[in-house]
Amino acid sequence: MTFFKRIFLVVAVLFVLMMSGFAWWANAAISPSKEAIPFDIRPGGLNYVIDQLNSQGIEINGSLFSLLVRVTGNAKKLKAGSYEMKPGETPSDLMERLAKGLVSxxxxxxxxxxxxxxxxxxxxxxxxxxxxxxxxxxxxxxxxxxxxxxxxxxxxxxxxxxxxxxxxxxxxxxxxxxxxxxxxxxYWEKRDPALPYKTPYEALVMASIVEKETGHPEDRAHIAGVFTNRLKIGMKLQTDPTVIYGMGDKYKGVIYKSSLTTDTPYNTYTRFGLPPTPIALVGDAALNATFNPAKTEALYFVSRADGTGKSEFTTNLADHNRAVDKFLRNK
Structure with a gap:
């Protein structure tokens, strides 16, 4: 074997060893930490990105990372943003995260x-x-x-x-x-014109009452139907959540009879119609129930005596009073 062939062989072996070492480094975990490391990258060149990584606790070999980014053609693709390095992530993972802008x-x-x-x-x-x-x-x-x-x-x-x-x-x-x-x-654009709301805001106010009156999906539309019926005939809504909202910080978990007779803009026992504003944040289920109330003749409802929290609906005051009495006796 000639001298030049030996030199070439040695260089080839060294190159293979270097590339193997580089490949091992690129796919080895950066940090032994078992917790994610948050970091932010501001716009700038590759060297600036490397400086930001090291300054935020991501200790990475700058020269090798620069080489990795450049040989993969990602030098100009690294994106600014807020990131999070997961436990076990490698330099290759980190580069891909930055190149794709996989922000946290x-x-x-x-x-x-x-x-x-x-x-x-x-x-x-x-x-x-x-x-x-x-x-x-x-x-x-x-x-x-x-x-x-x-x-x-x-x-x-x-x-x-x-x-x-x-x-x-x-x-x-x-x-x-x-x-x-x-x-x-x-919802407003597809509404039934027979609904008793002149504006979307009025419907939103009603939806907030429905939202607060029950958490049972099967009851929402029926409760919306009761309130719709009451509005149509000019009957007071008489709903406790509006009274509670009107009490503000005075409410301590109990509504007394005096609370129901003390007038506020939100007391639907003393005032007709809707309160002046919504009383809560409204989810889609309450909106849907308000715009699609159950077709019912019920004018009253009260929690059932079985402890499920579901409501019992009645069409007249006498039946309602019996349902209330049953609820109170089993409470």
Whole structure:
């Protein structure tokens, strides 16, 4: 074997060993941590990306990572954003995550039946949101969201919303409001013209009452039917959730007889028609029940005495009083 052949063989062996080592490194776990490591990448070149990774606890060989990114043609594909490196991820995994922009999302869940006050408290307490609206009054928030109705209550759709770490809470408010309006007007456009609502807002107010009156899916449409019947004949709604809402912080878990006779704009025992605003955040099931109430002659309902929480519906006061008495005796 000639000298040059020996040199070529040695170089070839070294190259194979180097490539094998490089391949092993590219597919070996970056960190022994058993917890995900969050990190943020701001726009910039490859070297700047590597500096950001190392400064946020992702200790990676900059030279080898740079080589990996360049030889795979991803040098100009790395995307800015909020990420999370999972336990066991390799340099190849990390490169693919950055090249595809597989950002990590946080979430916040807004619950059906919450008041706007409860929603705002949950938003303010979320550690991953940027709290741009904390200093805003309700009126100022209405103006920034360009809400044309005079109050924020009920104007946000309860759901789970995803966002990138550090996103503004205004983004969630806007998204939840737009989702509510989209669903409300979709129902309004297909509504039965016989429904006793002059505006979408009136229907939303009713939906909030239906939302608070029951959590049983099979009861919602019937309860909506009862309230629809009452509105049509000019009968008071007489629903406890509106009274509770009108009591505000005075409500301590019990409604006394005096509460039912104390007049507020939301006391449907003392006032006819709908209260001035919704009383809660409304889910799609309550909206659907409100726009598609059960065809019923019932004017009354009360919780059943069997403890299921379901309602018993009656068409006259005498039967209703008997159902109430039965409920009270078995309570």
């Amino acid at each position: 999302y946080e979430s916040i869940t807004i619950v059906e039946g919450w008041t706007f006050k409860q929603m705002r408290e949950a938003m303010a307490a979320h550690p991953k949101l940027k709290h741009d609206t904390d200093h805003l009054t309700e009126r100022e928030l209405i103006e920034q969201l360009k809400i044309t109705w005079g109050a924020t209550e009920g104007l946000f759709f309860p759901s789970t919303y995803l966002f990138m770490r550090g996103a503004s809470d205004m983004q969630i408010y806007r998204q939840a409001h737009e989702e509510l309006m989209k669903r409300l007007y979709a």
